[in-house]
Every structure is written in C-alpha cells, then in structure tokens.
Amino acid sequence: xxxxxxxxxxxxxxxxxxxxxxxxxxxxxxxxxxxxxxxxxxxxxxxxxxxxxxxxxxxxxxxxxxxxxxxxxxxxxxxxxxxxxxxxxxxxxxxxxxxxxxxxxxxxxxxxxxxxxxxxxxxxxxxxxxxxxxxxxx
Amino acid sequence: xxxxxxxxxxxxxxxxxxxxxxxxxxxxxxxxxxxxxxxxxxxxxxxxxxxxxxxxxxxxxxxxxxxxxxxxxxxxxxxxxxxxxxxxxxxxxxxxxxxxxxxxxxxxxxxxxxxxxxxxxxxxxxxxxxxxxxxxxx
DNA sequence: CTTGACCTTCCTATCATGGGAAGCCCCATA
DNA sequence: TATGGGGCTTCCCATGATAGGAAGGTCAAG
Numbered sequence: 001x002x003x004x005x006x007x008x009x010x011x012x013x014x015x016x017x018x019x020x021x022x023x024x025x026x027x028x029x030x031x032x033x034x035x036x037x038x039x040x041x042x043x044x045x046x047x048x049x050x051x052x053x054x055x056x057x058x059x060x061x062x063x064x065x066x067x068x069x070x071x072x073x074x075x076x077x078x079x080x081x082x083x084x085x086x087x088x089x090x091x092x093x094x095x096x097x098x099x100x101x102x103x104x105x106x107x108x109x110x111x112x113x114x115x116x117x118x119x120x121x122x123x124x125x126x127x128x129x130x131x132x133x134x135x136x137x138x
Numbered sequence: 139x140x141x142x143x144x145x146x147x148x149x150x151x152x153x154x155x156x157x158x159x160x161x162x163x164x165x166x167x168x169x170x171x172x173x174x175x176x177x178x179x180x181x182x183x184x185x186x187x188x189x190x191x192x193x194x195x196x197x198x199x200x201x202x203x204x205x206x207x208x209x210x211x212x213x214x215x216x217x218x219x220x221x222x223x224x225x226x227x228x229x230x231x232x233x234x235x236x237x238x239x240x241x242x243x244x245x246x247x248x249x250x251x252x253x254x255x256x257x258x259x260x261x262x263x264x265x266x267x268x269x270x271x272x273x274x275x276x
Numbered sequence: 277c278t279t280g281a282c283c284t285t286c287c288t289a290t291c292a293t294g295g296g297a298a299g300c301c302c303c304a305t306a
Numbered sequence: 307t308a309t310g311g312g313g314c315t316t317c318c319c320a321t322g323a324t325a326g327g328a329a330g331g332t333c334a335a336g
Contacts, residue, residue, distance in 0.1 A: 005282065015283090016325065035332060037283055050265045058240040061323075071262050081261050082253035085244050092241045096234055102196040103230045106223050115220035123219050124209050127188045143313065153314090154294065173301060175314055199292075 004030070007040035011048035018048060026051065026065055059088055142168070145178035149186035156186060164189065164203055197226055 008015040019038075021027045027047055030038035040048075050071065054064040066084055070076045112122040146153045156176075159165045165185055168176035178186075188209065192202040204222055208214045250260040 003283075014324080017323080019285095020323080033332095035283085037332080046266060053265045055323090056240070057244055058237065067262070067265065070259075071266055074257055076257045076259070077255040078251050078257060078259035078261075079253045079255065081259045082248055082251045085248045085251070085261055089241055089244050089248065092237045092244070096237050096241070099196065099230045099234050099237075102194070103227055103234070106195055106227050106230070110220055110223045110227065113216055113220045113223070115217045117215045117217065119212060119214045119216060121208075121214070121216035121219045123216075123223055124205070127191045127205065128184060128209055141314075152293080155292080157316095158292080171301095173314085175301080193292090 001031075001039045001041055002045075004038045004040065007045055007048060011045045012052045013048045021048075021051065024061070026061060026068070057088065058092055059084075063088065139169075139177045139179055140183075142176045142178065145183055145186060149183045150190045151186045159186075159189065162199075164199060164206070195226065196230055197222075201226065 002010070004015045004018055007013075008018060011018075013021070018027075018030075022029055022038075027044075030040055030044065033039055047068070050068065051064055054067050055061075059067065063084060067081070070081050070084075109123045109126055114120070140148070142153045142156055145151075146156060149156075151159070156165075156168075160167055160176075165182075168178055168182065171177055185206070188206065189202055192205050193199075197205065201222060205219070208219050208222075247261045247264055252258070
C-alpha cells in the first residue's frame, strides 16, 4: 500500500489528477488510512497507468471510461475495443486534416511574403481583405 | 452603423465573442447608441473579420493581438509578420506530429486486434500492461 | 518536541466558446 | 396607442483537463 504521492510517481499520473479522476468517478474511490490519507495498491496503480496511456493516445476521458469498462469486463468482445480505437484514429485524422489545412494556407502566405524591413505584407493583406463574395450559393 | 447582431453576421464572429474580444481588449470598445446598444461600422467589421481569419488559421488569441498590432502599424517590417506566421506553422507541425504518433500507435494496435466476439484484445493488454523497465537510464 | 515533507479539502485559473436568465429597447402591426 | 416579438444589455455558469495555491492536519526522522 502506498500514498497518493508514490502512486503518482509510479503511475505517471499527478496526485492532482488522481484525486480528480476519483471525484469524477473515472476510477474507484481509494481506500483511506485512519487519518484520512488515500491508499493505493498495485492494482490501483495499474488502473492509473491504464488511464495515463489511454490519455497519451489522445482518448478523451469519456472514452477512457468506456475503455476501462471493457477492460474490467471479462466477457467483452474485442470488436468493441477495436471500434473505440478506430473511432479515435478517425478523430485524430480529422484534427490532423484541419491542422494540415491551416498549415497549407499559412505556408502559401509565408511564401508570398518578402519578410524584409518593408511594411508590405500579403499575409496581413489576406487577413484584412474583403469578405469573399457569397457567389449566390443557395 | 450596425448593431452587434449584424456585425456578427457580416464578420462571422458571434455576438458573444465580439463582446468577449472587447472585454479582453483584443479589439477597441465599440461605440454606443443613446440606449446603450453597441454600434459597428465597416472598419470594425473588417477588424472582426481579421480576427476570425487569424483564429481560423489556428493562431491563439495572444498572437492574434500581435498580428492586429502589426496590421495597424504602417511602419511594420513584413519580416515580423512572417516570423509570426512561421512560428504558427511550427506550432501546427508540432501538434500534427504528436497526433500522428498517437495515430501510428493506435493503428498498430488496431491491426493486432481480431475485432471479433472474443474478449482477447491486444489493445487492452497494451494499455493495462506493466510499466516499461526503466532500463537503468541515468 | 521540532522540523520538514507530505497529505487533506477547497478555491482559482487556464483558453475560447456557448448557454441561459432577467430586464430593457425598438419596430411593426393591429 | 398598445402589444408582441425579436434583439440588445449584463451577469453567471459550464465546458475539458490540468495546474497552482492556501489553510490546516499527519507522519517520520532527528
């Protein structure tokens, strides 16, 4: 049995976050010593490490909760886990594409900008330019 | 002169956000009618559109403020603008790389998972696995 | 018994945005 | 002129995941 500080060090989850995860119900409430200190065993640390790794893969906490539930369920179907993982890949892909689009726009603008001591700048001209014509789209 | 609602529609920035930008000093305080309604002219809408576009390129509000300052400064050096844009490209690149790494890990795990009705799942095994050996790194 | 490290709870902030309530204002129409 | 509906105002709250800090209790080593 260890204190929250030791559990934090061995799991890679900060003590702050461990308490937060407990408060929100993501993880079960830790045991307590007579004086109120939380206590953690190897199993608890494993759960925390699980959460940590799922977060490192970009899963939002809600999905981490789903993964934890499947992990605990010995009768799960691996298809359910795989679907969660695939959904997360798709979500990442979506965000990557959005950022790639931003990057492409910026890269174009940067290539058009002299980048010298003169004030003329196509980047600012683009940002401050007129609204694109609505082109009578219905 | 238009109301905040019209300014929102023509600039693409919500009325909520226009008030927030004003409150935080990103944009100058709007004029007011006798009865307290904010008023916006074409110049104000142009500023709002500028902010909107910079945000669409992923600039954090702090950098948007820097861009606005350069935009207003007729003696700016385009090099300063270009540097901000390049920094933003680098920041995007960083985040894209992080997400690509997550995606690669997940893709590997997904390929290893049967995805059927059986409970055996390498994804969960990986998440719940033991801590990687510290390998006596100093 | 003191000291310092650790634990507890509670409150605050972040970043950018949306939601909603309570109340005032403006305009058009009956 | 009265009324109704939509728009405006301010103020408060929530998000998601995390960090910071204050005030106070606890533990262990010296």
